[in-house]
Amino acid sequence: MSTTARQIHLASRPHGWPTLDTFRMVDVALPELTEGQVLVRNTVMSVDPYMRGRMNDVKSYTPPFQLDQPLEGGAVGEVIASRSAERAVGDMVLHGSGWRSHAVLDAAATRVVDTTLAPADAYLGALGMTGLTAYAGLTAVAGFAPGDTVFVSGAAGAVGSLVGQIARLLGAARVIGSAGSAAKVAHLLELGFDAAFDYHDGSVAEQLAAAAPDGIDVYFDNVGGEHLEAAIAVMNRGGRVAMCGAISMYNSTEPPAAPRNLAQAIGKELTLRGFIIGSYQHLAGEYAQRMGAWLAADEIHVDQTTVEGLDNAPEAFLALMRGENTGKMLVSLS
Amino acid sequence: MSTTARQIHLASRPHGWPTLDTFRMVDVALPELTEGQVLVRNTVMSVDPYMRGRMNDVKSYTPPFQLDQPLEGGAVGEVIASRSAERAVGDMVLHGSGWRSHAVLDAAATRVVDTTLAPADAYLGALGMTGLTAYAGLTAVAGFAPGDTVFVSGAAGAVGSLVGQIARLLGAARVIGSAGSAAKVAHLLELGFDAAFDYHDGSVAEQLAAAAPDGIDVYFDNVGGEHLEAAIAVMNRGGRVAMCGAISMYNSTEPPAAPRNLAQAIGKELTLRGFIIGSYQHLAGEYAQRMGAWLAADEIHVDQTTVEGLDNAPEAFLALMRGENTGKMLVSLS
Numbered sequence: 090m091s092t093t094a095r096q097i098h099l100a101s102r103p104h105g106w107p108t109l110d111t112f113r114m115v116d117v118a119l120p121e122l123t124e125g126q127v128l129v130r131n132t133v134m135s136v137d138p139y140m141r142g143r144m145n146d147v148k149s150y151t152p153p154f155q156l157d158q159p160l161e162g163g164a165v166g167e168v169i170a171s172r173s174a175e176r177a178v179g180d181m182v183l184h185g186s187g188w189r190s191h192a193v194l195d196a197a198a199t200r201v202v203d204t205t206l207a208p209a210d211a212y213l214g215a216l217g218m219t220g221l222t223a224y225a226g227l228t229a230v231a232g233f234a235p236g237d238t239v240f241v242s243g244a245a246g247a248v249g250s251l252v253g254q255i256a257r258l259l260g261a262a263r264v265i266g267s268a269g270s271a272a273k274v275a276h277l278l279e280l281g282f283d284a285a286f287d288y289h290d291g292s293v294a295e296q297l298a299a300a301a302p303d304g305i306d307v308y309f310d311n312v313g314g315e316h317l318e319a320a321i322a323v324m325n326r327g328g329r330v331a332m333c334g335a336i337s338m339y340n341s342t343e344p345p346a347a348p349r350n351l352a353q354a355i356g357k358e359l360t361l362r363g364f365i366i367g368s369y370q371h372l373a374g375e376y377a378q379r380m381g382a383w384l385a386a387d388e389i390h391v392d393q394t395t396v397e398g399l400d401n402a403p404e405a406f407l408a409l410m411r412g413e414n415t416g417k418m419l420v421s422l423s
Numbered sequence: 424m425s426t427t428a429r430q431i432h433l434a435s436r437p438h439g440w441p442t443l444d445t446f447r448m449v450d451v452a453l454p455e456l457t458e459g460q461v462l463v464r465n466t467v468m469s470v471d472p473y474m475r476g477r478m479n480d481v482k483s484y485t486p487p488f489q490l491d492q493p494l495e496g497g498a499v500g501e502v503i504a505s506r507s508a509e510r511a512v513g514d515m516v517l518h519g520s521g522w523r524s525h526a527v528l529d530a531a532a533t534r535v536v537d538t539t540l541a542p543a544d545a546y547l548g549a550l551g552m553t554g555l556t557a558y559a560g561l562t563a564v565a566g567f568a569p570g571d572t573v574f575v576s577g578a579a580g581a582v583g584s585l586v587g588q589i590a591r592l593l594g595a596a597r598v599i600g601s602a603g604s605a606a607k608v609a610h611l612l613e614l615g616f617d618a619a620f621d622y623h624d625g626s627v628a629e630q631l632a633a634a635a636p637d638g639i640d641v642y643f644d645n646v647g648g649e650h651l652e653a654a655i656a657v658m659n660r661g662g663r664v665a666m667c668g669a670i671s672m673y674n675s676t677e678p679p680a681a682p683r684n685l686a687q688a689i690g691k692e693l694t695l696r697g698f699i700i701g702s703y704q705h706l707a708g709e710y711a712q713r714m715g716a717w718l719a720a721d722e723i724h725v726d727q728t729t730v731e732g733l734d735n736a737p738e739a740f741l742a743l744m745r746g747e748n749t750g751k752m753l754v755s756l757s
Contacts, residue, residue, distance in 0.1 A: 121624060150690045150691070326484070332686070332688050333689065334689065335686040335689065338686055344683050345683050346683075347682055347685055348685065349678050349680075349681045350679070350681075351647075351651075351679075351681055351682065351685070351699075352647050353680060354666050354695065354696070354697035355666050355667065355668065355697035355698070356699060357484075357697060358484075358696075358697050358702060359696070359697050360695070360697075361688065361696075362687075362688070362694040362695075363687075363688035363689035363691060363692050363693050363694075364689070365690065368692060388646055
């Protein structure tokens, strides 16, 4: 019994902005299962900003995507055949082989998720890597303490909207967000942010300074460039930056912007710390408990934007790059 | 009994490089001592790069020098009159009122130093703030661990030459320094640096990459600009930068250079942390013990450049800015 899978391959490495030509849909015959493997039919997959980096042929913390090979990313699917005693047909599993309709996986490369507790897509968002990124970045990387004023860029994105809400729940004095449209700014205020601004509306530095009259203590950086420079300028002594992403640079072919005021970090005793979530898996249990409680008490609002159909996954990724999503961007495959 | 003091005042705020016109020698009559005060005749004073920052009218961790007021800085002198039970005539004391022949000080603003253990100038250098800056920056700020490869810029300077030697004594795998002349590079190799280069000899990035084939784990930054960018480029995962100074920018009237590769800090999980030594005084006791032992065992070589006479202090400062010193730059007033 051979299964055909539809897969999205990397057709070419983008120089600057990716386009639909970056992707190619391919039908492949999957191999037979060997002992210990499962066949998974994916039902939902994640598209994330970090995937842009993997499209470049650059050595990084994750290897680059390979040309003419399927893209990868978080997905949840149903086990439809199993040669593993650990996984039964019907199990819903989280794994890293998104961008395809079906996948043959070692059982050990999958994690069973309980879809009676939360819908499958939650395990890609608030209860998954996205949420842990927000939580670990804020607490372990930036050393958040109650009473801190927190600024987060890309605040209407999947990670950013959780950062702001978690900061508020943990006792931030003030939470400020930046986003890319008036509608997103309005939404951030509904989520409980104390102040928010549209970075298209003028200088980030001026808007941030106006929103943070007493300065900021923590900056959660999803954007880089002008945002980082503006944050350094208003940081209080001992301030901390969690460097999570730099989406403003991902598709740029210009030399990247750099914070020309970085030397202020000396006198202000600032700490800038980059992180990748793979190094913070030890916080996953603690996080799942806290987020589970917040969700159960309806204290966190989870935003997501869902696109239907694997065929539309490339366009979903391009829309994410353009900032058209609010919250987590998902592709439903069922 | 009134004492006349010769003082060096800030005559004008430099725009770009300071000149002799930045300074003015002034004779002033000192006030009579009040209860609890001492009169100190200075014998040696320190000139340091950080003083350049205080010549600007910019709020920072220390207030700016005031126009037509005496400059300040570390000095050691002899108590020649005392109205304090805590200080006797003949005591040698460390204090912050350099740039002048005599000072009237509250006894509490002075610290008695034992010149039978070490010469007076050691308390401004290896046994003083300079040494503590090297030690605290390397250990507490950069989190140095044995086996790390360490790069220090301005390595022939007062702080830099101690950073490299302390790193070696604490078990660095490899110590690399940059400096501004062939003679300094040769001197660094004599001090036990494993590699050193002259930043005038070509691209800092290329020279550093050649000197650090296995990358670096710690960068002690005295220079900023191109050096910081080069260090980020070769840093290993989890690398740490102690941001101590940015002398390449102090006299620049151009917009400062910034590390255009700063976003590499994300994937490499780098930490950049600025510091000022005032926040690490709790390490002074531990440091004095270790450095005392190293000096007693002749395991550390202390470089200094001494200029004679208060009249020559402005020129000593300008020479420091031009990098003409090796090790600590001092002015002898005796």
